[in-house]
Amino acid sequence: MVDRKLSVKGESVEELIGGIQFDRWIFGYPTRFTLVSHGHTDHDPLACSFNFPQPLIYCPKTYTPKRNANVLRLQDGEKEKIDDIIVSALESQTLTRLTGLNISRLHACWWILSTKKLLVLFIGELDVSDISVLSKLLEFIPHLDAVLLPSYGGVNPPAHGSSFRDELKDKIATLAVSAKNKGCLVYALPHPVVPDWAELYANRV
Numbered sequence: 197m198v199d200r201k202l203s204v205k206g207e208s209v210e211e212l213i214g215g216i217q218f219d220r221w222i223f224g225y226p227t228r229f230t231l232v233s234h235g236h237t238d239h240d241p242l243a244c245s246f247n248f249p250q251p252l253i254y255c256p257k258t259y260t261p262k263r264n265a266n267v268l269r270l271q272d273g274e275k276e277k278i279d280d281i282i283v284s285a286l287e288s289q290t291l292t293r294l295t296g297l298n299i300s301r302l303h304a305c306w307w308i309l310s311t312k313k314l315l316v317l318f319i320g321e322l323d324v325s326d327i328s329v330l331s332k333l334l335e336f337i338p339h340l341d342a343v344l345l346p347s348y349g350g351v352n353p354p355a356h357g358s359s360f361r362d363e364l365k366d367k368i369a370t371l372a373v374s375a376k377n378k379g380c381l382v383y384a385l386p387h388p389v390v391p392d393w394a395e396l397y398a399n400r401v
Contacts, residue, residue, distance in 0.1 A: 207313045209342045209381055210396070212281070216309070217241060217248045218344060219320045221385045221398035229268075229278055233304035233320025234258040246401035251278075255285045255305035272305075284308040295332040302326055303356070318344045320385065324357040327367045334375060342381035345372060347397070349389040369393050 214224025218231055219239035230241050232254040241248040242262055250266035253276070261267055270276060272287030286306040288299040304321040317340055319330065334340065345368060350361040358364050372382045372393040384394035391397075 207311065209314060209316065212309065212311065212314055212316065213342070213344065213383065215249075217246075217401075218318055218385060218398065220244050220246070220401050222246075222401055223383070223396065223398050228281070229253055229283075231283070231307050231318060231320075232259045233307070233318070235260060236321070239304075239320055244401055248401075253283055253307075255287060257287050258302075258305045280311050282308075282310045284310070291329055291333065294336050295329060297329055297332055299329055302329070314341050315339060316342045316344070319346065321346055321387075322356070322364065322368065324359075324364055324367060327364075327371060331371055331374075334371075334378075334380075338378065340375075340380050342383060343372075343375055344383045344385060344398075346387045347384040347389050347391040347394065348387045365389075365391075 215226055215228040216231060217226040219233050220241060226249045228249055230248045230252045232241060232252060233239055235258060237243045241252060251268040252265050253268045253270060255272065256269055257272060268276060270285040272285055273290040275282055275284040286308060288302055292299045303323045303326055307318040309316040348365045351358050351364050352361060353359055356364050369391060376382050381395055382393060384391050384397040386397055
């Protein structure tokens with residue numbers, strides 16, 4: 197773990213992500229809003245007892261709220277400004293346009309958070325086939341300040357499109373190290389493993 201006040205361009209990435217709940221993971225005491233990547237129970241804020249900050253922001257292609265809440269629905273490619281943060285939804289159509297790859301589906305919706313000085317990418321879940329998309333996207337946005345990635349131990353094939361037990365873990369680790377070498381801060385959402393590549397990891401609620 198890097199011993200520093202994870203800040204870029206005069207703004208604190210740590211402060212930005214600390215104010216937001218990502219699925220069922222938190223980096224601090226979130227007060228701004230909650231982002232949902234997809235509808236699996238282990239990611240759904242509505243499935244936990246934690247009092248998550250609202251609005252709950254979701255993409256209808258990957259998630260449908262199962263009970264009433266203060267929600268904000270963003271389609272693929274749409275964005276919304278909340279206070280000083282612009283939240284943008286990235287799904288297969290937008291990512292196909294950005295990367296030039298033919299993407300039919302993703303495991304989850306990806307989210308971009310941007311302020312006047314910071315650009316952060318949140319990905320709540322990944323399949324093996326998503327890794328090449330992410331690698332290409334990171335080439336497209338080389339000025340990305342931070343990325344939040346799921347971290348796994350061994351995954352039994354064929355879960356997540358894997359062909360051997362450590363495939364997803366190894367591919368994410370390789371990508372994370374590559375991103376760090378380019379100056380991007382890399383954070384983990386443990387599923388449930390805390391990796392050695394993470395500069396900071398979230399707690400699950």
